[in-house]
Amino acid sequence: xxxxxxxxxxxxxxxxxxxxxxxxxxxxxxxxxxxxxxxxxxxxxxxxxxxxxxxxxxxxxxxxxxxxxxxxxxxxxxxxxxxxxxxxxxxxxxxxxxxxxxxxxxxxxxxxxxxxxxxxxxxxxxxxxxxxxxxxxxxxxxxxxxxxxxxxxxxxxxxxxxxxxxxxxxxxxxxxxxxxxxxxxxxxxxxxxxxxxxxxxxxxxxxxxxxxxxxxxxxxxxxxxxxxxxxxxxxxxxxxxxxxxxxxxxxxxxxxxxxxxxxxxxxxxxxxxxxxxxxxxxxxxxxxxxxxxxxxxxxxxxxxxxxxxxxxxxxxxxxxxxxxxxxxxxxxxxxxxxxxxxxxxxxxxxxxxxxxxxxxxxxxxxxxxxxxxxxxxxxxxxxxxxxxxxxxxxxxxxxxxxxxxxxxxxxxxxxxxxxxxxxxxxxxxxxxxx
Amino acid sequence: xxxxxxxxxxxxxxxxxxxxxxxxxxxxxxxxxxxxxxxxxxxxxxxxxxxxxxxxxxxxxxxxxxxxxxxxxxxxxxxxxxxxxxxxxxxxxxxxxxxxxxxxxxxxxxxxxxxxxxxxxxxxxxxxxxxxxxxxxxxxxxxxxxxxxxxxxxxxxxxxxxxxxxxxxxxxxxxxxxxxxxxxxxxxxxxxxxxxxxxxxxxxxxxxxxxxxxxxxxxxxxxxxxxxxxxxxxxxxxxxxxxxxxxxxxxxxxxxxxxxxxxxxxxxxxxxxxxxxxxxxxxxxxxxxxxxxxxxxxxxxxxxxxxxxxxxxxxxxxxxxxxxxx
Numbered sequence: 001x002x003x004x005x006x007x008x009x010x011x012x013x014x015x016x017x018x019x020x021x022x023x024x025x026x027x028x029x030x031x032x033x034x035x036x037x038x039x040x041x042x043x044x045x046x047x048x049x050x051x052x053x054x055x056x057x058x059x060x061x062x063x064x065x066x067x068x069x070x071x072x073x074x075x076x077x078x079x080x081x082x083x084x085x086x087x088x089x090x091x092x093x094x095x096x097x098x099x100x101x102x103x104x105x106x107x108x109x110x111x112x113x114x115x116x117x118x119x120x121x122x123x124x125x126x127x128x129x130x131x132x133x134x135x136x137x138x139x140x141x142x143x144x145x146x147x148x149x150x151x152x153x154x155x156x157x158x159x160x161x162x163x164x165x166x167x168x169x170x171x172x173x174x175x176x177x178x179x180x181x182x183x184x185x186x187x188x189x190x191x192x193x194x195x196x197x198x199x200x201x202x203x204x205x206x207x208x209x210x211x212x213x214x215x216x217x218x219x220x221x222x223x224x225x226x227x228x229x230x231x232x233x234x235x236x237x238x239x240x241x242x243x244x245x246x247x248x249x250x251x252x253x254x255x256x257x258x259x260x261x262x263x264x265x266x267x268x269x270x271x272x273x274x275x276x277x278x279x280x281x282x283x284x285x286x287x288x289x290x291x292x293x294x295x296x297x298x299x300x301x302x303x304x305x306x307x308x309x310x311x312x313x314x315x316x317x318x319x320x321x322x323x324x325x326x327x328x329x330x331x332x333x334x335x336x337x338x339x340x341x342x343x344x345x346x347x348x349x350x351x352x353x354x355x356x357x358x359x360x361x362x363x364x365x366x367x368x369x370x371x372x373x374x375x376x377x378x379x380x381x382x383x384x385x386x387x388x389x390x391x392x393x394x395x396x397x398x399x400x401x402x403x404x405x406x407x408x409x410x411x412x413x414x415x416x417x418x419x420x421x422x423x424x425x426x427x428x429x430x431x432x433x434x
Numbered sequence: 435x436x437x438x439x440x441x442x443x444x445x446x447x448x449x450x451x452x453x454x455x456x457x458x459x460x461x462x463x464x465x466x467x468x469x470x471x472x473x474x475x476x477x478x479x480x481x482x483x484x485x486x487x488x489x490x491x492x493x494x495x496x497x498x499x500x501x502x503x504x505x506x507x508x509x510x511x512x513x514x515x516x517x518x519x520x521x522x523x524x525x526x527x528x529x530x531x532x533x534x535x536x537x538x539x540x541x542x543x544x545x546x547x548x549x550x551x552x553x554x555x556x557x558x559x560x561x562x563x564x565x566x567x568x569x570x571x572x573x574x575x576x577x578x579x580x581x582x583x584x585x586x587x588x589x590x591x592x593x594x595x596x597x598x599x600x601x602x603x604x605x606x607x608x609x610x611x612x613x614x615x616x617x618x619x620x621x622x623x624x625x626x627x628x629x630x631x632x633x634x635x636x637x638x639x640x641x642x643x644x645x646x647x648x649x650x651x652x653x654x655x656x657x658x659x660x661x662x663x664x665x666x667x668x669x670x671x672x673x674x675x676x677x678x679x680x681x682x683x684x685x686x687x688x689x690x691x692x693x694x695x696x697x698x699x700x701x702x703x704x705x706x707x708x709x710x711x712x713x714x715x716x717x718x719x720x721x722x723x724x725x726x727x728x729x730x731x732x733x734x735x736x737x738x739x740x741x742x743x744x745x746x747x748x749x750x751x752x753x754x755x756x757x758x759x760x
Contacts, residue, residue: 013555014553017549017552017553018553021549025538025540025541228538229538232536232537232538232539233532233534233535233536234536234537234538235536236505236530236532236534237530237532237535237536237537237550237594237597238553239505240503240505240525240528240530240532241525241526241550241553241554242553243522416500416505416506418534429467
């Protein structure tokens with residue numbers, strides 16, 4: 001009796017011990033630390049860069065001069081240079097307008113700019129009006145992109161107003177006349193919600209890329225963990241204590257735990273940023289709203305669920321590959337077909353995002369191996385009917401059960417094999433060993 | 435037979451377990467791709483024995499041990515460990531030092547030992563306490579918190595022995611335990627093995643180094659090409675061969691050794707000769723022949739054949755038989 005109950009209790013704790021060691025080893029590794037910190041830091045950096053460049057504004061009024069070779073546009077341009085700084089002061093302080101410039105006068109302006117006493121001077125060439133020549137702004141800081149808009153608008157408006165006048169039309173505010181129309185793509189979802197298309201596109205891309213990268217990274221981690229136990233030969237001590245199946249399961253689940261931990265940390269950072277990021281950005285650069293993308297709770301949960309489904313499937317394959325070989329170099333060679341399976345999903349990103357509800361997209365998104373990424377892409381763009389999500393998960397699960405059985409057989413025989421890589425015929429024989 | 439054993443275990447309790455053998459193999463066969471690696475192997479190892487499993491390279495020793503460990507499942511026959519058929523539980527009763535050795539290179543020594551102890555069912559605190567004791571005993575306590583990678587090969591091997599002994603198994607299987615150890619550490623390990631045996635632990639030792647087996651083991655099994663060629667108590671085996679080996683140390687010409695009527699085989703070491711006598715040969719005649727030729731004898735001893743001799747004879751006899759069969 002005592003033995004019987006003990007035996008029942010034993011399998012689970014052993015599995016648990018394997019999971020625990022694997023999890024702690026992965027979570028304590030430098031790789032984990034770098035990637036966990038790396039993603040938020042890199043995305044924060046990108047965000048900061050976007051915010052920074054968007055707000056790279058002129059702080060003080062720029063002292064400029066206008067060199068008007070047309071003889072009649074200068075006054076209008078001067079009038080149109082009414083852009084304001086964030087603090088309300090005018091952006092441009094025009095210190096001189098040369099209506100009939102001499103080369104000597106222009107030389108003087110050039111020297112002033114070179115010495116930094118003048119921010120720049122705007123040249124309106126003679127053929128500006130008929131569009132054969134462009135206006136020029138001579139400055140030491142041509143990368144100062146925030147001044148381009150106001151300058152271009154001022155000159156453009158003046159030229160258009162002049163052209164209209166020549167055709168007998170007198171216009172006060174040119175902008176009011178030439179204002180164009182935009183076209184916004186508004187997507188109507190099945191539930192009748194209205195979503196701006198660009199934003200969901202970015203969200204889908206981000207989530208899809210994250211799944212793509214983590215599936216490969218954690219799949220390969222599992223493979224390397226298996227190879228390490230073989231190449232260091234500790235494997236024989238392990239399977240003298242634990243059934244190979246539990247060892248395989250423990251490895252896969254331990255790595256999955258590390259992956260989930262990483263996702264959790266990232267999600268936490270994302271939530272923090274969502275809550276405080278805008279406030280922080282506004283604090284640093286008043287008057288600017290940073291670019292945002294939104295991951296709904298449902299999308300977040302689906303992403304994790306599909307990541308797990310995909311990870312179990314791919315990690316079993318990667319583990320089987322690890323069990324076939326004796327060194328990491330050999331593993332690198334034969335893991336390619338498995339990695340290519342994930343890459344196929346990546347190549348289908350564009351198609352799925354453009355046609356998320358086409359019959360082909362629906363079919364692709366329920367096929368195991370493709371479904372983990374493609375279904376999440378579809379969910380991100382527009383939540384498909386639940387039966388499709390359920391079917392996708394169900395088929396993935398069925399495939400996982402099949403793959404795990406095959407992998408466990410390969411693993412059981414393979415972990416004891418050392419030396420040269422087995423041929424396909426040999427692997428077929430392994431599958432039929434008792 | 436089986437019912438009798440179970441009966442003992444039930445009726446006799448702890449005594450019943452003592453009565454059962456440590457390991458019983460009955461007609462065990464293992465094939466890989468139609469190649470029979472172990473053929474119809476039967477053998478019994480009594481509890482408390484220091485048992486030597488011998489055989490040339492590729493004889494099937496490691497496969498046999500792996501089947502005892504339930505790493506491999508035999509195609510035919512049955513195996514009993516400590517009176518019970520193989521199960522997950524039987525794995526935990528055995529301490530195993532495989533020939534293919536290794537530990538996680540980037541883990542701390544103590545951590546690996548605790549992990550491996552826990553896998554054998556020890557609570558972690560207890561595993562750590564025992565691991566520290568063992569590390570102390572084997573002179574590795576300063577290395578407890580170092581990475582396995584930092585240890586020398588010999589030290590790693592000692593750590594591995596600890597991993598096998600940590601859960602106090604009543605049966606230990608050690609595959610080539612001395613390879614890679616310097617004489618000092620080999621002696622240390624040998625002393626520990628003898629001490630374990632004095633506490634009633636059954637030790638199975640697989641090796642092809644005869645001199646160790648000869649000095650340590652009380653019973654052996656010699657397997658060749660997967661078959662049991664010779665097994666039993668070491669002393670009984672040697673006695674069966676009789677004192678038919680003559681060891682002579684001498685000064686002078688070795689011409690007196692050409693006595694084909696008396697001498698079957700000579701192992702010559704220059705000044706020392708190990709002579710296998712023909713049946714019914716009288717060693718006195720060899721002594722007489724030596725004296726007649728003016729050779730000085732410094733040592734003249736009639737003794738049992740060394741295990742090495744028996745090993746070679748048995749293996750070549752078995753090979754000859756195999757040739758005959760073909």
